[in-house]
Amino acid sequence: MADDLKTETTGTETLITPPKPERSLARIQAVPWFIVILLIAAVAWLGWRAFFYQEEGDPVGSAMLAFEKQNSLTVFSSRFEVVAESTNTTSLGPITLAESRQAAIIPALVEYRVNLSTIGRDRIAWDAGEQVMDITLPMLKISKPNLDEARQKTFTEGVWVSRGASANLSRENSRQAEIKAAAFAKNPEVLALARSAAKDAVRQNLTIPLQVAGYDDITVNVRFDGEKVQ
Template sequence: MADDLKPAEQTIAPELREQRPLARVQAVPWLIVILLLAAVAWLGWRAFFYHEEGDPVGSAMLAFEKQNSLTVFSSRFEVVAESVDRRGVLNFDLLESRQAAIIPATVEYRLDLSNMDRDRFAWDAGSETLSVVLPPLRISRPNLDEGAQKTFTEGTYVSRDASADLARNNSQQAERKAAAFAKNPEVLALARQAAKDAVRQNLAIPLQVAGYGEVTVEVRFDGETPPRN
């Protein structure tokens, strides 16, 4: 009987050895597909849903990272300038001319975000409130729209040189008046409020997208008293 079983053993053993490697070969492509799907799912989660827990300040700073300067308000108004030109001989004024000009001017108010470091942000996890302290607004040099100005000139005779001097003096005067008007407390208050609204919008939406939910963003400028809770 022992001799009769030997041929059977010799026939079955090679089949088992052939089936096991074949199963391993067939499983390899499926394993690669599963690994690829897992990698794609992880990358998608990392890109769209992942955020570092407890670091909304980092997310807020990231929202400002590519904005060195943010224009928050623009004011357009008209300034009035008036100049007088006298010309004569031997200290006697023989010719006198006068010119008044109404010149439109535009001034922009900007936030310098390049120095917005972590010290200017504070996160209160209990109330889910992000506090932001802004640097003072920067006021641009007035942009005079001299092409749209209206002029009124008086004088018996206005020479070319006198006309050029009157126009130059009026432009310099208009720029000084526009710069002073730009610092008017009422205009500054409008610009500061616009800055606060712009920062709230620029931070609240990215934080919500990052998964922090409805975050309250409180914004104030240097020197302002923090709001009472």
């Protein structure tokens, strides 16, 4: 301790000067840890910003993002049976050699889809004050009827039905069944069910993500092109 003190003698007085305080070793060691903590905080913030943060004030952008992820949404499917009937005649000139008839009951499936990728900002209206979003959907896309011919039931009449005649009857019944199934799929009552299912599906697919984004009291109204705003 005595070695660290500096003395100065002036006349008859001796002045003792204390040593200058050295820089704290603990403070020096804490600097790198402080930098590491800052880096960890920055990385955590960037990760949250990239994967969890959603800009408030742009619910339309959130809705479009949800549509982009869904792309094409199957909203309704209709299963029904189609009855088709056809005849086949084998003749030699004016003489009819054989005539056969076949009726078939064929199960069919038709799906109704909404092409969400075509929905842009022009189809979305947002009322920030009331927290109401209006969505206008494009017309439903109806799939080509899927005939389950493996499960069809057939009834054939004729004294003698050749292999060729049987193939012709089956082919004609399939053609008729597809036409009838496509016509049934456009039945107004079936279309009304499909549109209602589409509205419910789109409303549910938007309401939940928007509520998660902070719009707790949001109302989503959905309609199709040509329908009046309710």
